[in-house]
Amino acid sequence: MRGAELCARATRQMTAAGVPDAGRDARRLLAHVLKVPAGRLTLFLPEDVAADLEGAFNVLVERRCERVPVSHLIGRRMFYGREFLVTPEVLDPRPETETLIEAALAGPFERVLDLGTGSGCILLTLLAERDGCVGLGVDLSPEALHVAFWNRNALGLDGRAAFEVGSWYDPLAGQSERYDLIVSNPPYIALNEMADLSPEVRDYEPRLALTDEADGLTAYRLIVAGAPAHLEDGGRILVEIGPTQGAAVSAMMVTSGFTQVSVIPDLDGRDRVVSGKIHAK
Structure with missing residues (x-):
């Protein structure tokens, strides 16, 4: 069967299963099976697909109909122009989180602390975008950090990014190093x-x-209460939030001594990031 026919059939099948944007997902899955860039799939759609590849594609479509995320099926997700390994042990990197990246890159930083790093996509993106910077990612899940280590090495950042298992600031106990940017x-x-x-x-x-x-x-x-003890004078904190949490998180920052507290919307106009700066008294 030709690629175009497979895509059309898969789109109908996934639409019937309630999968949103089924046509896009069908193309992503077929591109993965054919091992071609998704942006070039159109060139291959008129061609017949080998029986074994058709079978593999059908299995992925069935799993997608069960609402398994595409990133779990293909093991990858693009974030801020880079490809990251994704497994069921980490959150799927989302476009909304790029709002935090943009806000962080709008100011200076040299040492980054990423709390709840997961796949490492935030920390590693910031380091990849800013030469010479270093950072530490902390996560309670050892399984998540296995993914972060893989992504770090794949991006060639093994000399600049470290990861520690623990809850929030616990791995920093007894350390004197301070950071100029905390993200989470x-x-x-x-x-x-x-x-x-x-x-x-x-x-x-x-x-x-x-x-x-x-x-x-x-x-x-x-996170907010502990941040001043780990930030340099003039250091910043940036946290992603749910769209109704801006006021509550902003109030926490003000109470903890942060200034220039602001809520930053994402591209859809929803509150997405709260930022603040700390100054020594």
Whole structure:
């Protein structure tokens, strides 16, 4: 069967299963099976697909109909122009998080601390974009850090990025080093919001990285309160938030002594990042 026919059939099948943007996903899956860039798939659609590749594609389509994320099926996700390894042990890097990257790159930094680093996509992107900078990523999940280490090495950043297992600032206990930028995309989904998430997120992404099993603000209380002890004078903090959490997280920063506190929207106009700067008293 030709590639175009396979794509059309898969699109109908996934649409019937409730998969959003089924046509896009069909193309991504077929490009993966054919081992061609997704942007060049059109050139291969008129050609017949080998039977073994057709079988592999059909299996992926069936899994996608079960709402398994595409990134889990192909093992990769693009983020800020770079490809990252993704597994069920880490959050799927999302375009909205690029708002945090843009905000971080708008100011100077040399030493970055990424709390809840997951796949490492935030820390590694910042280091890749800013030559000479170094950073540390912390995560409670050893399995997530296996992914972060792989991504670090794949990007050639093994001499500039380190990772430690632990809860928030715990791995820094006894260390005197301070950072000029702290970033985090912590679990911010409230427990009563979990049921409303898409199946791709709710059923297949790590729950530990999604929710605090409470009001969605637990991580921010710990991150913001602890940040001044680990930031240099003039250092910044940037945290990704849910679209209704801007006021609450901003208030935490003000209480903890941060100035120039602001809420930054994403490209859809939703509150996405809260930033602040610390100054010695």
